[in-house]
Amino acid sequence: THFGFKTVAAEEKVSMVAGVFHSVAAKYDVMNDLMSMGIHRLWKRFTIDCSGVRPGQKVLDLAGGTGDLTALFSRRVGPTGQVVLADINESMLNVGKDKLRDLGLVNNISYVQANAEALPFADNSFDIITIAFGLRNVTDKDAALRSMFRVLKPGGRLLVLEFSKPTQEWLSKVYDVYSFKLLPAIGQLVANDRESYQYLAESIRMHPDQATLQQMMDTAGFAQTSYHNLTGGIVALHRGYKF
Numbered sequence: 001t002h003f004g005f006k007t008v009a010a011e012e013k014v015s016m017v018a019g020v021f022h023s024v025a026a027k028y029d030v031m032n033d034l035m036s037m038g039i040h041r042l043w044k045r046f047t048i049d050c051s052g053v054r055p056g057q058k059v060l061d062l063a064g065g066t067g068d069l070t071a072l073f074s075r076r077v078g079p080t081g082q083v084v085l086a087d088i089n090e091s092m093l094n095v096g097k098d099k100l101r102d103l104g105l106v107n108n109i110s111y112v113q114a115n116a117e118a119l120p121f122a123d124n125s126f127d128i129i130t131i132a133f134g135l136r137n138v139t140d141k142d143a144a145l146r147s148m149f150r151v152l153k154p155g156g157r158l159l160v161l162e163f164s165k166p167t168q169e170w171l172s173k174v175y176d177v178y179s180f181k182l183l184p185a186i187g188q189l190v191a192n193d194r195e196s197y198q199y200l201a202e203s204i205r206m207h208p209d210q211a212t213l214q215q216m217m218d219t220a221g222f223a224q225t226s227y228h229n230l231t232g233g234i235v236a237l238h239r240g241y242k243f
């Protein structure tokens with residue numbers, strides 16, 4: 001049946017995503033710098049700047065992986081604030097933990113293994129939630145957005161940083177060649193793992209475009225949703241509020 005097919009596909013996606021991130025965890029940061037030519041750092045800084053984060057606030061870095069955003073937030077919220085790095089994948093969490101501890105960031109960070117679709121936090125817990133390059137990997141994105149809405153405090157904001165759709169036709173073509181030909185080749189060469197980076201390219205292609213994601217945030221209950229294209233729409237930062 002159609003329902004049966006969907007269930008199998010969802011289970012397959014969950015185990016495939018788990019396999020991909022167990023496999024890439026150790027080389028994740030190096031590959032990020034390499035594949036984006038360092039530009040992911042600028043996208044992440046922009047996200048922090050748009051978050052309006054202030055000292056003392058409580059932040060959830062969902063699908064936080066190796067903790068780039070957590071590190072930036074940790075410094076901004078200071079000793080009276082708190083950052084929770086949540087990720088479904090133990091390998092990614094462990095790499096993140098080690099990295100942040102090496103950076104000397106220990107006092108205001110906690111680590112939680114959790115699925116974005118069913119967050120293990122009380123209602124109205126966080127001032128800010130970010131999910132960077134994570135929503136794409138989640139099987140039931142609508143459930144995840146509802147779960148984020150629930151744990152966000154009234155007045156709080158959600159920021160979704162994710163690959164999106166290039167706004168120019170020529171860029172779209174260049175980017176297709178890059179992601180479907182070059183990316184898997186780099187993955188093979190540097191990480192000896194062509195398949196994970198093939199998945200990356202395919203998951204980017206499948207992900208909802210700017211307007212669709214905005215609509216999904218509206219449906220989940222977020223108010224005043226908007227988005228900002230970065231690098232010609234290769235990436236977009238979506239923002240929404242809970243009122």
Ligand code: SAM
Pocket residue numbers: 017021062063064065066067068086087088089092114115116117131132133134137138139
């Ligand atoms: N946010 C980090 C960054 O920007 O560098 C890591 C992004 S990484 C591409 C995607 C992360 O999403 C992985 O660490 C993966 O384990 C996590 N993830 C995938 N599915 C998830 C889910 N359902 N719930 C929580 N995290 C998930």
